[in-house]
Amino acid sequence: VDPTLDLFGEIERLKKEKNAIVLAHYYQEPDIQDVADYIGDSLGLAQKAEKTDAEIIVFAGVHFMAETAKILNPHKKVLLPDLKAGCSLADSAPPELFRQFKAKHPNHLVISYINCTADIKALSDIICTSSNAEKIVESIPVDQPIIFAPDKNLGGYLIKKTGRDMVLWNGACMVHEIFSLEKITRLKIRHPNAKIIAHPECEEPILRIADFIGSTTGLLKYSQEDAAMEYIVATETGILHQMQKSSPHKMFIPAPPDNSCACNDCPHMKLNTLEKLYLCMEYELPEITMDEQLRVAARKPIERMLEISA
Numbered sequence: 001v002d003p004t005l006d007l008f009g010e011i012e013r014l015k016k017e018k019n020a021i022v023l024a025h026y027y028q029e030p031d032i033q034d035v036a037d038y039i040g041d042s043l044g045l046a047q048k049a050e051k052t053d054a055e056i057i058v059f060a061g062v063h064f065m066a067e068t069a070k071i072l073n074p075h076k077k078v079l080l081p082d083l084k085a086g087c088s089l090a091d092s093a094p095p096e097l098f099r100q101f102k103a104k105h106p107n108h109l110v111i112s113y114i115n116c117t118a119d120i121k122a123l124s125d126i127i128c129t130s131s132n133a134e135k136i137v138e139s140i141p142v143d144q145p146i147i148f149a150p151d152k153n154l155g156g157y158l159i160k161k162t163g164r165d166m167v168l169w170n171g172a173c174m175v176h177e178i179f180s181l182e183k184i185t186r187l188k189i190r191h192p193n194a195k196i197i198a199h200p201e202c203e204e205p206i207l208r209i210a211d212f213i214g215s216t217t218g219l220l221k222y223s224q225e226d227a228a229m230e231y232i233v234a235t236e237t238g239i240l241h242q243m244q245k246s247s248p249h250k251m252f253i254p255a256p257p258d259n260s261c262a263c264n265d266c267p268h269m270k271l272n273t274l275e276k277l278y279l280c281m282e283y284e285l286p287e288i289t290m291d292e293q294l295r296v297a298a299r300k301p302i303e304r305m306l307e308i309s310a
């Protein structure tokens, strides 16, 4: 791409010319968030994708999110700037192994976190996201045994919150597993008034010391409404852009990872760039396509979630 090209202007032009909407997750790079029509957490994005009347949905996020948008909109074109933008959590549940796991617990109902492939969704009874997970678990009769997949950290957190004894699949997110309890504790000593806010994909010791736990939208809202002036943020760093934008007078410190060579950026989310976003809108590629039978099977548990979360 010509380096003198005004990508922001070009993307705005393409949106109008093609009746396209750009949906972005909070973990996208700041430039992408600034050009998006809607920025949200996984639930907000799925709800927006379900309601839009745009002809093209450009999904600045990862594959399972764009796939969910396609499941809900079979007749619309759904584009993802980089088809390789996957998710370690979704990868942690290969369909064949999950099918065997499910067969070992024949009486269990399956709740799957939206961070999974369409194959796993098709094997699930109901989907949840981090913002409605508690509500979804509580919507299931108490005598009904449950499998929760694929995130064991969110699952463990829900067991504690709801008192339900669920069977957990052993998956986790590579970004939320790397936070250092020791370093966060030390940071808290230097910033005694800072609130620790964490995503429920974090491991239990981090969640134990958190002042607030929530989805990305939940964390952002908390940072806007809470009175503290400093926050240690235990999730992907992309969210700091909106936090800083809406509360410029507050200080947001990314929670430090265990290994100082590591960072809290999601390598999948960060595969998308403004340039790739422009190219995918210009050429309408790469496009999400899927098998119709799989799409129909995967849609059912998502619809069940959307009904409960409406």
Ligand code: 13P
Pocket (backbone or CB within 6 Å): 026, 040, 041, 042, 043, 115, 129, 130, 131, 173, 199, 201, 214, 215, 216, 217
């Ligand atoms: P939410 O934005 O729904 O909290 O999800 C976080 C996440 O890890 C998305 O990949």
Ligand code: SF4
Pocket (backbone or CB within 6 Å): 027, 062, 086, 087, 088, 089, 090, 115, 173, 174, 175, 176, 236, 266, 267, 268, 269
């Ligand atoms: Fe997946 Fe974690 Fe990246 Fe979210 S942050 S897309 S859960 S790897």
